[in-house]
Amino acid sequence: MQKINYQVNEKGYYGEFGGAWIPEMMFANIDELRRRYLEIIQLPEFIKELDQLFQDYVGRPSPLYYASRLSEYYGTSIFLKREDLNHTGSHKLNNTVGQILLAQRLGKTRIIAETGAGQHGVATATVCALKGMKCVVYMGALDVQRQAPNVKKMKMLGAEVVSVQSGNKTLKDATNEAMRDWIKNPEDTHYIIGSVVGPHPFPDMVARFQSVISREIKAQLLGKTGSEFPTRIIACVGGGSNAAGAFYHYLNHNQVELIGVEAGGKGVDTKDTAATLLVGSPGVLHASRTMLMQNRDGQITEPYSISAGLDYPGIGPLHSHLHKTKRAKYIATTDEEVLKAALLLTRKEGIIPALESAHALAALEKLKLNENDVNVINLSGSGNKDMETYLNAFNF
Amino acid sequence: MKNRINHLFETKKNNILSVYFTAGFPNLNDTVEIIQQLEKNGVDLIEIGMPFSDPTADGPTIQHSSEVALRNGMSLNLLFQQVKEIRKFVHIPLILMGYFNPVMQYGLEKFCATCKETGIDGVILPDLPLEEYEEHFKKFFLMNHLHNILLITPQTPDDRIRKIDDASEGFIYAVSSSSTTGEGKKVEDFNREYFERIQRMKPKNPVLIGFGISDRETFLNACNFANGAILGSAFIKAVQQKKILKVAIRDFVKSIIPPQ
Numbered sequence A: 001m002q003k004i005n006y007q008v009n010e011k012g013y014y015g016e017f018g019g020a021w022i023p024e025m026m027f028a029n030i031d032e033l034r035r036r037y038l039e040i041i042q043l044p045e046f047i048k049e050l051d052q053l054f055q056d057y058v059g060r061p062s063p064l065y066y067a068s069r070l071s072e073y074y075g076t077s078i079f080l081k082r083e084d085l086n087h088t089g090s091h092k093l094n095n096t097v098g099q100i101l102l103a104q105r106l107g108k109t110r111i112i113a114e115t116g117a118g119q120h121g122v123a124t125a126t127v128c129a130l131k132g133m134k135c136v137v138y139m140g141a142l143d144v145q146r147q148a149p150n151v152k153k154m155k156m157l158g159a160e161v162v163s164v165q166s167g168n169k170t171l172k173d174a175t176n177e178a179m180r181d182w183i184k185n186p187e188d189t190h191y192i193i194g195s196v197v198g199p200h201p202f203p204d205m206v207a208r209f210q211s212v213i214s215r216e217i218k219a220q221l222l223g224k225t226g227s228e229f230p231t232r233i234i235a236c237v238g239g240g241s242n243a244a245g246a247f248y249h250y251l252n253h254n255q256v257e258l259i260g261v262e263a264g265g266k267g268v269d270t271k272d273t274a275a276t277l278l279v280g281s282p283g284v285l286h287a288s289r290t291m292l293m294q295n296r297d298g299q300i301t302e303p304y305s306i307s308a309g310l311d312y313p314g315i316g317p318l319h320s321h322l323h324k325t326k327r328a329k330y331i332a333t334t335d336e337e338v339l340k341a342a343l344l345l346t347r348k349e350g351i352i353p354a355l356e357s358a359h360a361l362a363a364l365e366k367l368k369l370n371e372n373d374v375n376v377i378n379l380s381g382s383g384n385k386d387m388e389t390y391l392n393a394f395n396f
Numbered sequence B: 001m002k003n004r005i006n007h008l009f010e011t012k013k014n015n016i017l018s019v020y021f022t023a024g025f026p027n028l029n030d031t032v033e034i035i036q037q038l039e040k041n042g043v044d045l046i047e048i049g050m051p052f053s054d055p056t057a058d059g060p061t062i063q064h065s066s067e068v069a070l071r072n073g074m075s076l077n078l079l080f081q082q083v084k085e086i087r088k089f090v091h092i093p094l095i096l097m098g099y100f101n102p103v104m105q106y107g108l109e110k111f112c113a114t115c116k117e118t119g120i121d122g123v124i125l126p127d128l129p130l131e132e133y134e135e136h137f138k139k140f141f142l143m144n145h146l147h148n149i150l151l152i153t154p155q156t157p158d159d160r161i162r163k164i165d166d167a168s169e170g171f172i173y174a175v176s177s178s179s180t181t182g183e184g185k186k187v188e189d190f191n192r193e194y195f196e197r198i199q200r201m202k203p204k205n206p207v208l209i210g211f212g213i214s215d216r217e218t219f220l221n222a223c224n225f226a227n228g229a230i231l232g233s234a235f236i237k238a239v240q241q242k243k244i245l246k247v248a249i250r251d252f253v254k255s256i257i258p259p260q
């Protein structure tokens, strides 16, 4: 078989996807990042500080937990990569810790971020508190409402939360507003993008910071099963950062099946969905050529998902490439299936998952699982932020 | 035939007034009337905005006009239909301005050909970077005598300004300061040092200054440093406020161009 390259090339492309489709107003910032990120993140003292923070601050390595009752229920072996146990309750902190160290070395003093579920906003506000940097988080007005606890956390951490009133008032609109801020503040500000999206080098940089997930899975799985290689890895996909991190060190090992789970919303055959790869087509949004949900005229359509973190009409260019080359398989699970899966995990294992992560769990219902299979599910976050949605859904 | 943009800059060197409006705003079918009235009142150059759902380089005014235009039903197909006959009665240069994705979905090759048929002289696509343009799209622009207008900003280093100047054919669009569109500025806020840097570099192309130009004072100030300036958000606010287009446009242009 011909070997396919899954790494970004020097122009920022994964196959036909990616690039840096930036207006000239962002050129200086992106150019500086592009020229310097690899050199900085490979400095021995950078690696040392990052590893130390991963260990003592984030709480890494996160456990790889054998879910015995869930395994029994599905008649297979299921391991959960417990990113929900990280400080701040999700995988998002892996990326923000990395980027804040980078921002410091670039001499930046002000940080901006977009957020959907608020997990990335909290993770950004957290590292800004840690490093004493000014922090502004853009969040769609609808998400401010549906993720209220995270808004309060960001405020306590000292961040300014800007409620974005444009468009659908969700993640896409928050991202637009963060980009506008960066255009207006081209000198002192670093934009910590929360997923493997946006212009090159963000997708590659964020994937590298999140790749700690699969680095650990390899070592942990070897210890527990005698092999680094599971049958399959399953992760939910919004922009795609937790999935990119969970897939990263397995990309060139074709024997490992990679499964990305998109937000089906009310069903991929309805307009209320956020399953970008399943219903989208190639286009340019947020400075990246990637798969998008759009109409015939090239206007971006409004996505829908019960989970704010997956409610995005685009996807990272790496995933568009993995989809196109069929290296990874992408499926969607609906709101209803997701709620069921969340309750199932809670009752079988005593773990309340984030709505986003429950998309990956719901995929277990749709896959053919054999008794001898080893399944790794990336449990990207905790359900603490979603209690209100759960309480309403289940009428407890 | 000579490109009308080049013709304009050969015959007029100073105080060139370019106006941007969003097609489909305030009403879906205002496009032709706005163009005609702008020309009639002495505007030198018109930028027709192709609305996009996610205008990341624009401030609230153009975000709003784009949203309304899309809700009204504006699309590239419809816009080209509306201006199909425009060259029968309008003679000043016309430029299409917008984001890359709608053009990509229309098909860039077809887009350039339709521009030529219609009599469009140039295109501004802020999120089409120079490098992508040169590698993939330049041939279609050249084939159709269409100018790709490129932007520079206060952060653009000298060597990149040179590169952009070399790649430009109509004029250079100098973004006045680090901002999205429509950030109203006072003259004293303008970055004099940056404008003088551009002047000292003596670019081969004419320069128009845009973003934050909102009235006669800021227009004339920009004209001190460049061949002219571009007004967008201020014009959109003007047509929004006055019910009758004809009156709104006449009063607006009068408020910018100094009395003879």
Ligand SMILES: Cc1ncc(COP(=O)(O)O)c(C=O)c1O
Pocket: A090, A091, A116, A117, A118, A119, A120, A194, A195, A196, A236, A237, A238, A239, A240, A241, A242, A243, A308, A309, A310, A354, A356, A357, A380, A381, A382
């Ligand atoms: C817990 C959790 N998982 C997943 C996501 C989706 O992001 P990504 O696809 O980048 O991992 C989010 C986003 O907010 C999240 O909070």
